[in-house]
Amino acid sequence: MSQPSPPAVAILMGSQNDWPKIQAAAAALDEFGVAYEARVMSAHRTPEVVHQFAASAVERGLKVIIAAAGGAAHLAGVVASHTPLPVIGLPVPTSMMGGLDSLLSIVQMPGDVPVATVGAGMGGPRNAGLLAVQILALSDEALAGKLRQFKQKLPEKVAAKDAALQKILREDAS
Ligand code: RP5
Secondary structure: OOOOOOOOOEEEEOHHHHHHHHHHHHHHHHHHHEEEEEEOOOOOOHHHHHHHHHOOOOOOOOOEEEEEEEEOOOOHHHHHHHOOOOOEEEEOOOOOOHHHHHHHOOOOHHHHOOOOEOOOOOOOOHHHHHHHHHHHOOOOOHHHHHHHHHHHHHHHHHHHHHHHHHHHHHHHOO
């Protein structure tokens, strides 16, 4: 019996408490039928686990790593230091600065160690998932086709929201 192929995407997070705030990344991958593994590991609390995971990611078949963390958010940068795979940094909103602290921690990487950082809050988690899909689609024509359909449908989605707003405004005015 053939083994199922290993997931192409890993979603790492510094704490299980991050999961509810970043689940939209996983939902975006689900939407496109992309398998992923989700793991809790910390650049500070479990540095050896992070090292081993990142250093063996290529041989285990991973293609993209999403790394979410909040506050002193070093997970994405440390992962990127141990792997040639593309790493997407996902800043987790915090109670102190709403995620600006996380964003600045992740985005200011030194030259030679890129991390593709998405926004904190709002569309950030969803965009992390979609960006992973876009990277995979470069070498997956079926996925590229799904992305083209997704883009084509965006105007319809916005038009439906515009129509809903116009309806509310008309009702408010009457
Ligand atoms: C970071 O520290 C995690 O990503 C989390 O956002 C933050 C706080 O972690 P907990 O104390 O909630 O576990 O490493």
